[in-house]
Amino acid sequence: xxxxxxxxxxxxxxxxxxxxxxxxxxxxxxxxxxxxxxxxxxxxxxxxxxxxxxxxxxxxxxxxxxxxxxxxxxxxxxxxxxxxxxxxxxxxxxxxxxxxxxxxxxxxxxxxxxxxxxxxxxxxxxxxxxxxxxxxxxxxxxxxxxxxxxxxxxxxxxxxxxxxxxxxxxxxxxxxxxxxxxxxxxxxxxxxxxxxxxxxxxxxxxxxxxxxxxxxxxxxxxxxxxxxxxxxxxxxxxxxxxxxxxxxxxxxxxxxxxxxxxxxxxxxxxxxxxxxxxxxxxxxxxxxxxxxxxx
Numbered sequence: 001x002x003x004x005x006x007x008x009x010x011x012x013x014x015x016x017x018x019x020x021x022x023x024x025x026x027x028x029x030x031x032x033x034x035x036x037x038x039x040x041x042x043x044x045x046x047x048x049x050x051x052x053x054x055x056x057x058x059x060x061x062x063x064x065x066x067x068x069x070x071x072x073x074x075x076x077x078x079x080x081x082x083x084x085x086x087x088x089x090x091x092x093x094x095x096x097x098x099x100x101x102x103x104x105x106x107x108x109x110x111x112x113x114x115x116x117x118x119x120x121x122x123x124x125x126x127x128x129x130x131x132x133x134x135x136x137x138x139x140x141x142x143x144x145x146x147x148x149x150x151x152x153x154x155x156x157x158x159x160x161x162x163x164x165x166x167x168x169x170x171x172x173x174x175x176x177x178x179x180x181x182x183x184x185x186x187x188x189x190x191x192x193x194x195x196x197x198x199x200x201x202x203x204x205x206x207x208x209x210x211x212x213x214x215x216x217x218x219x220x221x222x223x224x225x226x227x228x229x230x231x232x233x234x235x236x237x238x239x240x241x242x243x244x245x246x247x248x249x250x251x252x253x254x255x256x257x258x259x260x261x262x263x264x265x266x267x268x269x270x271x272x273x274x275x276x277x278x279x280x281x282x283x284x285x286x287x288x289x290x291x292x293x294x295x
Contacts, residue, residue, distance in 0.1 A: 014243025015255025021236035023262020026103055028229045030094040030267070036216050038091030041226065042084070043203045043214070048230025049237075050200055053193045064190060072182045076191060079175045079182075080198035086171025089164040097161025099267035100275050101143055103260040104283045105165030110257035110290050111136045112173020128292045135289030140166075142282030180244050188241035196234070254290040261287055 025045075032041040057064075086106075093102035111133060117123045125133075144162040182191040207214060215221055236256070243252035264283060267273045275283070 011243045011251040012255060014239045015252045017239035018236040018243070018252070018256035019259045020262055021232045021239060021259075022256065023103075023259035024266065025229050025232035025236060026090075026094075026106075026259060026263040027099060027266040027270075028225060028232065029091055030099045030263075030271075032222055032225050032229060033091045033095045035222055036219055038088050038095060039203070039207060039212065040214070040216065041091055041229070042087045043200070043207065044226040045229040045233055046196060046199050046203065048227045049234030050193075050196045050230075052231060052234055053189075053196060056189065057193060060189075065186070068185055069190060069194065072186065072191070073194075075178060075182055076195040077198050079178050079191075080195045080202060082171045082175035082178075083195065083199055084202050086168040086175065089171065090168035093161040093164030093168070097159070097164075098273050099271065100264045100273050100279060100283065101159060102161045102165045102168075103263040103267075104143055104286050105140055105162060106168035106172065107257045107260035108136050108140055108169045108286055108290070109171075109173035109176065110254040112170060113177045113257075114254070116174065116177040132289040132292035135285050135292065139282045139285030139287075139289060142278055142285065176240070179241070183241050183245050188238065188243075188245040192234070192237045192241045196237075258287050258290045 029041055029045065032045075090102065090106050093106075114125075114129065114133070118125060144158050179191055179195070236259070240252060240256050243256075260283065264273075264275070268275060
């Protein structure tokens with residue numbers, strides 16, 4: 001149980017900011033992925049976000065302590081690899097499925113962070129948190145299958161986009177849990193900045209090796225859209241890193257992972273996505289679980 005002090009308030013605020021930034025970035029990424037694919041969307045989004053980080057880095061260079069940065073490089077490379085896998089899977093899901101399905105499943109990464117916290121930090125779960133885990137799992141199941149078809153056929157057929165959402169959930173949850181270790185040692189900025197550099201290296205290598213193009217000729221390059229995605233996404237990471245540097249990840253992570261509320265709302269308003277009763281219950285169940293897990 002966390003004490004309700006200044007650190008907790010800052011953690012909650014940081015979680016809310018990351019929820020808003022990530023939710024908006026994911027909605028915009030759905031638009032971009034459907035225009036030019038998941039790999040290029042991720043590359044340009046990461047590049048623009050990284051350039052923002054470069055500006056902050058140069059302005060505050062003298063305030064950083066680099067003593068232990070090199071010993072944490074291997075862990076940050078692992079974080080970068082997991083982030084690339086999670087993002088590519090998630091954006092692929094957004095290409096072929098509705099935001100209101102893929103986003104809540106991927107958003108359940110807070111569950112992964114909480115479980116890993118129990119395993120490695122020996123954190124104990126109270127009654128509310130155990131209930132929360134059950135709610136999140138039930139919500140994911142409700143979003144993953146067509147209940148009426150399951151009742152009729154007795155077969156489990158995952159809906160399109162669910163597999164990618166689950167991969168994103170595992171990748172994001174594991175990588176953001178690992179990021180906590182480095183953040184508490186190096187502060188909120190450097191870890192997010194450095195692992196994004198490695199993300200860019202991985203993507204440049206992948207695009208070059210596959211002989212792809214960095215700027216597609218067949219479609220109009222959505223420069224402004226990708227710039228906005230990069231800004232919102234890195235804003236989410238900086239908010240998250242700032243929050244976990246000062247308080248427990250079990251407070252910041254669940255709030256931040258509720259970004260599905262933002263992306264689903266935007267998809268309903270601007271993309272006119274229909275949210276049926278089964279999907280709505282699943283979304284609300286996951287979000288309720290994410291809230292409870294931080295109590």
